[in-house]
Amino acid sequence: MTGCFITFEGGEGAGKSTQIERLRRRLEALSQSVVVTREPGGSPDAERIRAFILEGRAKALGPFAEALLFAAARIDHIDNVIVPALRRGTHVLCDRFADSTRAYQGALGNLDGALIDSLERITLKGVKPDLTFILDLPAEVGLGRAGRRRGEGEGADRFEGEDLSFHQALRQAYLAIARAFPERCVVIHADRPAEEVEDIIWNALSERLPRLTQHAARPLDVA
Known part of the structure; x- marks a missing residue:
């Protein structure tokens, strides 16, 4: 049996890393094997x-070049981390995945949807999340959290440094993804205490776990 692939998406400061760590602890307490990873990276x-991307060195190249760089990183991540873990029966919790490219470079970079679809087919090779939690909160709240997390004197990265209107549009792009893929996406209102968000995520996962287990048991269609 393969593991379940669960992704966390949302704007800056939404609390993805915090909730991934809390979910990891809960699953491991049930003797589940878990790998925590992130994108870009992993x-x-x-x-x-x-x-290279987060330092802003690719920004001048435009959203299509950034999307290609994300795709290159994702291919390596899938081949060397995600698929091997799933095949071992390990659950994968990933901070961002392909939905981030669809939101950041697709919706906000104005890349054509058909282009994003084609890029996903080439990059993902059939690997898709079993469940995606979209942590939603007002953009100004998330940016405030992100600023406090960085601390004084530390500059914002490539995406945190965009203006408020960018992040407000990003929020709407994620909500649009949730509407487009309701069978996979669960929107979590993240503007509340972390413990409460954790419980909501756990309850949502518990409701869907039988379906996810059945789905994940099918062989992976990966070259």
Whole structure:
């Protein structure tokens, strides 16, 4: 039996890392094997691409070039981390995945939807999340959290540094993804205490776990 692939999406400061760690602890308490990873990154080569992107060095190349860089990192991440873990029966909890490209470079970079679809087919090779939690909160709240997390004197990364209107549009892009894929996406209102968000996520996962287990038991269609 393969593991379940669960992704967390949302704007800056939504609390994805916090909730992934809390879910990891809960699953491991039930003797479940879990791998925590992130995008861009997650594998050595993908982490190098992550640094290049988040330092803003790819911004001048435009959204299509950024999407290609994300795709290159994702291919390495899938091949070397995600698929091997799933085949071992390990659950994968990932901080961002393909929905981030669809939101950031697709909706906000104005890349054609058909282009994003084609890029996903080439990149994902049939690997898709069993469940996606979209952590939703007002953009100004998330940016405030992100700023406090960085601390004084530390600059914002490539995406955190965009203006408020960008992040407000990003929020709407994620909500549109949730509406387009309701069978996979669960919107979690993240503007509340972390413990409460954790419980809501756990309850949602518990309701869907039988379906996810049945789905994940099918062989992976990966070359």
